[in-house]
Amino acid sequence: MTTPVKEPKNTAKRPHESRLKQLTRHQLFIPLAALALLVLFNLVADPSFFLVTVKENSLGNPVLSGNIISVLDNASELVILAIGMTLVTASSGGQDISVGAAMAIAGSVILRMVCGGQVTADTMQMSLLLAVLIGILVSMVFGAFNGVLVAYFKIQPMVATLILYTAGRSIAAWINNNQLPIINDLGFKYAGTFLPGVPIPTPIFITALIIVLFWLALKRTNLGLYTQSVGINANSSRLNGLDPKLIKLMTYVILGVCVAIAGFIRVSRSGSINYSRMAENIEMDAILAVALGGNALSGGRFNIYGSILGAYVIQFLTTTLYKYEVPSTALPAYKAVVVILLVVLSAPVVQEKLAGIRKAPAKTAKGVS
Amino acid sequence: MQEGAVLEMRGICKYFPGVRALQDVDFTLREGEIHALMGENGAGKSTLIKVLTGVYPKDGGQVHIKGTEGAAVIRSPQDAQNAGISTVYQEITLCPNLTVAENMYIGRTRGAGANWKAMNSGAGKILASLGIPASPRQQLGSCSIAVQQMVAIARAVDMECKVLILDEPTSSLDEQEVLKLFGLMRDLRAKGVGIIFVTHFLEQVYEVCDRITVLRDGQLVGEYVIEDLPRVQLVSKMLGKELDDMADIKSEVGGASVSLEGAPVLEARGLCSNAGIKPFDFSIHKGEVNGFTGLLGSGRSECVRAIFGADRVTGGSVKMDGRDVKIHKPLDAMKQGIGYLPEDRKGDGIVGDLSVRENIILALQVMKGFFRPFSRAQAEAFADEYIKLLEIKTASADTPIKSLSGGNQQKCILARWLLTDPKYLILDEPTRGIDIGTKIEIQKLVLKLAAQGKSVTFISSEIDEMLRTCSRLIVMRDRKAVGELKDEDLTQARIMATIAGGDEA
Numbered sequence: 001m002t003t004p005v006k007e008p009k010n011t012a013k014r015p016h017e018s019r020l021k022q023l024t025r026h027q028l029f030i031p032l033a034a035l036a037l038l039v040l041f042n043l044v045a046d047p048s049f050f051l052v053t054v055k056e057n058s059l060g061n062p063v064l065s066g067n068i069i070s071v072l073d074n075a076s077e078l079v080i081l082a083i084g085m086t087l088v089t090a091s092s093g094g095q096d097i098s099v100g101a102a103m104a105i106a107g108s109v110i111l112r113m114v115c116g117g118q119v120t121a122d123t124m125q126m127s128l129l130l131a132v133l134i135g136i137l138v139s140m141v142f143g144a145f146n147g148v149l150v151a152y153f154k155i156q157p158m159v160a161t162l163i164l165y166t167a168g169r170s171i172a173a174w175i176n177n178n179q180l181p182i183i184n185d186l187g188f189k190y191a192g193t194f195l196p197g198v199p200i201p202t203p204i205f206i207t208a209l210i211i212v213l214f215w216l217a218l219k220r221t222n223l224g225l226y227t228q229s230v231g232i233n234a235n236s237s238r239l240n241g242l243d244p245k246l247i248k249l250m251t252y253v254i255l256g257v258c259v260a261i262a263g264f265i266r267v268s269r270s271g272s273i274n275y276s277r278m279a280e281n282i283e284m285d286a287i288l289a290v291a292l293g294g295n296a297l298s299g300g301r302f303n304i305y306g307s308i309l310g311a312y313v314i315q316f317l318t319t320t321l322y323k324y325e326v327p328s329t330a331l332p333a334y335k336a337v338v339v340i341l342l343v344v345l346s347a348p349v350v351q352e353k354l355a356g357i358r359k360a361p362a363k364t365a366k367g368v369s
Numbered sequence: 370m371q372e373g374a375v376l377e378m379r380g381i382c383k384y385f386p387g388v389r390a391l392q393d394v395d396f397t398l399r400e401g402e403i404h405a406l407m408g409e410n411g412a413g414k415s416t417l418i419k420v421l422t423g424v425y426p427k428d429g430g431q432v433h434i435k436g437t438e439g440a441a442v443i444r445s446p447q448d449a450q451n452a453g454i455s456t457v458y459q460e461i462t463l464c465p466n467l468t469v470a471e472n473m474y475i476g477r478t479r480g481a482g483a484n485w486k487a488m489n490s491g492a493g494k495i496l497a498s499l500g501i502p503a504s505p506r507q508q509l510g511s512c513s514i515a516v517q518q519m520v521a522i523a524r525a526v527d528m529e530c531k532v533l534i535l536d537e538p539t540s541s542l543d544e545q546e547v548l549k550l551f552g553l554m555r556d557l558r559a560k561g562v563g564i565i566f567v568t569h570f571l572e573q574v575y576e577v578c579d580r581i582t583v584l585r586d587g588q589l590v591g592e593y594v595i596e597d598l599p600r601v602q603l604v605s606k607m608l609g610k611e612l613d614d615m616a617d618i619k620s621e622v623g624g625a626s627v628s629l630e631g632a633p634v635l636e637a638r639g640l641c642s643n644a645g646i647k648p649f650d651f652s653i654h655k656g657e658v659n660g661f662t663g664l665l666g667s668g669r670s671e672c673v674r675a676i677f678g679a680d681r682v683t684g685g686s687v688k689m690d691g692r693d694v695k696i697h698k699p700l701d702a703m704k705q706g707i708g709y710l711p712e713d714r715k716g717d718g719i720v721g722d723l724s725v726r727e728n729i730i731l732a733l734q735v736m737k738g739f740f741r742p743f744s745r746a747q748a749e750a751f752a753d754e755y756i757k758l759l760e761i762k763t764a765s766a767d768t769p770i771k772s773l774s775g776g777n778q779q780k781c782i783l784a785r786w787l788l789t790d791p792k793y794l795i796l797d798e799p800t801r802g803i804d805i806g807t808k809i810e811i812q813k814l815v816l817k818l819a820a821q822g823k824s825v826t827f828i829s830s831e832i833d834e835m836l837r838t839c840s841r842l843i844v845m846r847d848r849k850a851v852g853e854l855k856d857e858d859l860t861q862a863r864i865m866a867t868i869a870g871g872d873e874a
Contacts, residue, residue, distance in 0.1 A: 222734060222742045225727060233720045239679055239711055240785075241700035241735040300722045 027294035030345055031309040034292070034338075038316050042067075049323060054199065059186075063199045067319055075315035076203035077103070077262035078282065080210050082289035082311040084258030086304050087251040091227040092150050093299030094157025095287045096252065099259050100279040101168025102142050106263030107273050108172040110135040114188055115181040124185045136260040142168075143256020144249060151248035165283070173275040182272045192268030203265050210261065214304060224302075227251055231299035285314050288339060373399045375435040375531050375563040376421075376454075382429030383416055383587075388764060390416040393430070394589045396582055398532060398563040400435075403554055405574045405595075406567045408584035409607055409804035411762050411774045414567050417584070418534055422449040422456050435531060447476075455525035456534040463521055465510030469496070469503050473524040495523050499553055515546040522550070526557065533557060534565045539573060540802045543664060551577050569804055571600055583607055608806050631655075632691035634793050634824045635676070635707070640685035642675035648685055649850040651676065651843065653793065653824045658815055660827045660835045663845030663868055669828050670712045671848065673795045676826075677702045677709040689792075703736055708786030712797040712828075714775065718782045721771035725763050726752035728770045729784045736789060755784035760810075776803035783811070793824045800829055812838050832864055844868055 042049040052066035081099050088096050113134055116125025124131075142164060149160035191202050218224045226247050229237045234244040267273050291297055292313060293306025321334050344350060371377065376398040383391040391413045398404050408414050419425045421432065423443040431440040434452050443449050449456070463472045470485075470492035492505035501519045503512050509520060518538055525533055535554075539547050554564055554577055566578060574581065574595075581598055583590040583606045590606050598606075633652040641648040646668045653659055661669040674680045676687070678696040687694055689705050696702045702709070711717035720728055729752045730743060737743070743751070752766040759780045763773055770781055779799060786794055796815065800808040815825050815838050829835050835842060836859055844852040844867040852867045 220740070220742065222739050225723075225731070225734065225742070226739065229720050229723060229727075229731065232722045233716075235717045236711075236720050239677075239699050239709060239717055240732045241698075241703045243698075243700075 027303050028306055028309060030294060031292050031306060031313050033345075034313045035309070035316065038313070038320060042320060045324075049320075057194065061194065061196065061199075063194050063201075067323060069201065069204075071312065071316050071319045072204050072207075073201040074319065075312050076207040077265055077279065078285055078289060078315060079207050079308050079311040080258045080262045080265075081255075081282065081286040082293075082307040083210065083214055083304055084251075084255030085286045085290050086293070086295060086302050086307040087223070087227055088157070088255050089290055089295060089297060090231045090299055090302040091248045091251040092157050093231055093297075094150065095283075095290075095297065096146055096161045096255055097158055097283045097287075098142075098146060098161040098164035098168055099255070099262075099286055100282045101165050101172070102139060102256070102259045103263035103266060103279040103282065104169050104172035104273070104275055105142060105175065106135045106139040106260040107267035107278060108175040108275070109138045110264055111181045111183065111267055111273055112176050114183050114185070118181070119179050120182045120184070122184045124183065124188055128188060128191075132260070132264050135264060136257055139260035139263070140253050140256040143253045143259065146256075147249035147252030150252065151245040169275050172273075176273075180272060180274070184271065189268055189271050192265055192270070203269075206261065206265060210258070211308060218304065228301055232301070286311070289314055291343065371397060371399075374433075375400050377433040378417070378421065378430065379433070380430035381417065381420055381427055381432075383413075383420055383425060384428050386764060388587075390587050391420065391427075392587045394584065394587070396589075397592065398565060399580075400563055401558050401561045402579040403558055403564045403566055403577050405578040405581045406565055406584070407574065407581055407603065407607055408590075409776075409806050411586075411777065412584040412607070412804075413587040414584055415536070415774070416587075418456065418536060418565070418567065422446050422454060422534065450528065453529070453531035454534065455528050455530035455532070456536065457518070457521045457525055457538055458536045463509055463517065463524075465508070465517075467509060468505065469507050469509055469512070469520055470505035472509050472520060473505075473527060491527075492523075495527050496520075499523055499526070500549065515542045518542065519546075519550065519553075522553065526553075530562065532563050532565065534567075536567045537569070537802055538566075539568060539570060547573065569802060569808075571603065571805070574603075575600065604805060607804070632688070634690060636688045637676060638686050638688075640672075640675050640682065640687065642671060642680040642682050644671040644674060644680040645848055646671045646675065647849040649843075651850075653826060655824060656819050656822050657841070658819045658825045658827055658839050659841040659843065660829070660839040661843050661845055662828070662832065662835055662864060667845040667868075668848035669845050670797050672843075672845065672850070673709065673797055673826060673828065674711075677707060677795060679709065679711070700735070703732060703789065706790075706792035707795065708732070708789055708791035708793070709795045710779075710782050710786060710797060710799050712801070714779055714782065714802075719770045719778050722769055724767045725756070725761070725770050725773070725781055726766040728781050729755055729766075729788060732785045733789045751788055752784075755781075755788060759784055759814075776807035779803055779811075780807070783814070791823065793826075794818065795826045795828075797828045798830065799827070800831070800834060808834070832861055836861065836864075 049067050052064055052068060054062050055065040057063045085095060085099070088094075110131050113126050113131035114124045114128065115121040118125070146157075146161050146164060149155045149163070150157050153160075190196075191206065193202065194200075195202055226237075226242060229240075230242060230244040230247045237244050237247075263279070266279055287297070289310035290307045292310030293303060293308070295302045295306055317335065317338055318331070321331055326334055374397050376396075378394065378396040381391050381394045381396070382389075394413065394417060396406075396417065406414050406417070416425065420427045421443070423445045426444065432443060433439075434441045434454070437452065441452055443452060443454075446456075464475070467475065470489045473492045473495070474488050489505040496503055496505065499519070499522075501516065501523055503516050503520060509517055512520065522533075522535070522538065538550060542550060551573075554566070557564060566574070568574060578595055580592060580594055581603065582592045583603070585607060593603075631654075633654050636652040638650055639648040640651065649672060651672070661672055663669050671680065675682055676696070678698045678701055682697065687696055694701075694705055696705065699709070715721075720731065723731075726748055730748050733751075734743060749766060755761070756763065756766060761773075761780045761784065762777050770778055773781070783796075783799065796811075799811050812834060815827055818825055827835065827838050839859075841853065841855040842859065842864065843850050844854065844864065846868060854863060854867060
């Protein structure tokens with residue numbers, strides 16, 4: 001807590017760097033603090049929470065097991081969605097509530113491809129890579145559908161995506177003629193479980209890869225500048241040569257890719273699909289992750305790492321609650337309490353008050369100089 | 370408190386990170402006076418007003434208001450309103466999607482219910498008494514900007530304020546509307562209201578004000594009775610130096626003679642757009658500065674927007690350096706070497722939450738392409754270069770542009786286009802709402818650019834600014850180009866006559 005007092009001196013020396021650092025620190029403060037609290041709680045309540053052991057999985061392979069592994073593993077879909085949701089939020093100032101339903105569509109398409117239309121398949125009928133690519137393509141089309149409604153027809157994102165939110169799961173069921181295909185090929189489940197000989201769940205690697213890809217994209221392209229500029233002031237952006245509609249559409253298509261990958265991981269975990277329950281309510285968690293990461297849901301400025309961190313915090317919380325055997329029906333209530341706390345803490349009003357308290361000693365220091 | 374004072378501010382201090390925005394500033398407002406608050410951008414006018422209205426907490430000093438014992442506590446705009454201080458800001462802060470009456474009563478009704486009938490009839494009475502041409506049931510967004518401004522004032526007046534603050538109220542009004550506003554201000558003065566008037570228009574200060582308080586660099590320069598402070602002295606007090614003769618800037622930079630031979634840099638024939646302008650012809654040569662003039666709404670801005678591709682072009686042809694070009698969208702124009710500083714700085718110019726650096730590099734970055742971002746070091750070098758060159762006052766290149774003063778924001782937009790090294794630069798009202806020092810800087814810059822061989826189209830509501838910079842003027846009336854003036858025809862009287870259309874009869 002002494003750092004804020006020191007900061008003004010830093011600012012005087014190197015205003016550029018330290019201010020930037022100050023900002024990042026500021027934005028990530030809430031999710032980091034929440035994470036720290038959760039860790040602390042588990043440390044005090046039962047340190048064995050953090051125990052990672054080697055166990056044999058159902059195939060008899062030695063794999064890592066423990067709550068931490070399960071947090072990292074189970075957060076995968078949410079993290080990937082949160083990344084795409086952040087971009088959509090930044091460019092269009094609204095959220096896509098159809099991601100859960102769209103995940104079901106992508107999962108259904110991939111299953112249909114690998115099962116080759118059969119209800120039960122013991123071997124994959126198509127190369128997995130091709131099936132996933134088709135899933136991504138279909139998902140991009142649905143993303144583009146949302147994007148066109150938002151960008152070109154100027155429908156509010158939540159209303160525009162409500163269409164697919166409502167219809168998506170029926171479309172997913174229709175793709176497989178209302179049947180529940182099951183694939184028993186082990187190769188299909190590698191992505192959702194373990195690669196042979198690797199003790200760490202594969203979704204963790206996929207998520208890491210996606211994070212690195214977006215880190216590169218933000219570094220090597222103008223994705224960040226363009227989406228933020230369009231989200232903050234579309235008129236100015238247009239007069240500077242940008243096409244705000246196209247950029248908004250692009251973010252929805254990118255979210256479509258994220259949705260397909262998350263959907264693939266989800267069906268790959270079990271090798272089957274439950275159209276109505278798969279990834280249920282995940283859209284709300286994804287939106288919450290964006291907000292928790294300190295990003296304004298009204299768009300503009302964003303920090304993608306905040307959203308990623310937010311997603312892990314949400315999963316950490318869920319896993320903690322499961323460990324203490326909170327019944328799954330009561331889970332949402334517990335979650336809500338924590339969410340209220342986090343959201344109130346990160347609200348600008350409260351932040352200002354907190355900043356005021358922290359600033360008080362700093363001001364006297366400045367008065368002298 | 371002094372005899373007759375309604376408001377006294379003593380020793381007001383306000384610090385921002387790295388900036389002393391206000392230092393020990395005193396300000397006194399008396400009953401029934403119109404008091405101008407003057408100063409350059411960044412002098413502290415807006416900050417003082419925001420402290421007074423509770424938008425910013427003050428870091429030192431006291432505020433006394435007539436009728437309250439001891440120092441007044443103003444922690445929020447609501448407190449200020451309750452203490453009898455009403456503010457009308459430069460940018461309209463009402464809700465365009467509500468009706469005029471709702472806007473006038475919003476946040477002021479007690480209890481949960483709203484008495485629509487009373488609201489509408491009450492609003493109607495006030496509007497009528499102030500002569501504002503709006504219906505209470507009309508959506509505010511459907512009124513002109515000027516009427517919206519007046520509704521904001523009507524709202525303030527209706528709250529029976531003791532202190533009325535008008536922050537640049539006239540910057541979007543035409544002459545008639547300004548006169549109407551002044552009438553309104555005089556009426557209020559007669560009723561004993563103290564009015565703080567912030568403006569950049571010197572003529573207006575001398576027309577309606579009783580006293581002037583001048584700020585410079587966050588400090589009080591002094592308070593003067595208007596008769597004791599001639600215009601030249603006021604300007605020199607604001608700038609803190611003797612003003613070089615403004616009429617002389619053309620000769621100073623060297624009014625380079627423009628060769629009108631050869632192909633024009635840009636030549637448009639029969640250009641028109643979906644913004645409703647009549648087809649017009651236009652050309653500009655290398656090193657030339659020309660301008661569009663006309664009343665507000667005459668189509669000046671629409672002409673340049675059509676050239677830049679900002680509105681959808683519906684007809685006509687454009688040649689650059691003698692070659693046919695197609696400009697459908699701003700990016701096409703940018704690729705041809707055209708830059709455009711738009712009229713509406715806040716709505717079309719700045720990208721508020723982005724940093725000064727990102728705002729400066731934006732246009733060049735877009736031209737360079739999506740997959741080729743500038744390195745951080747390169748972007749910083751660009752920003753630092755132009756911050757220094759144009760003397761942009763900002764805490765750092767990372768500061769969000771929206772926290773800069775209007776003039777400095779405008780300089781950032783200028784920097785953005787200068788960075789693209791355009792052949793032809795369009796400046797639509799670059800000097801609106803900014804202080805006189807920066808105005809002159811911008812005018813000098815325009816002439817300097819022309820001397821370097823760039824072509825500039827300059828638009829301004831202030832005719833003397835245009836006379837000082839342009840060698841040719843296109844006069845617009847009712848969305849139609851009605852004349853072109855140059856050389857000996859470039860006089861104030863001649864321009865007025867052409868705008869008014871007297872010589873056509």
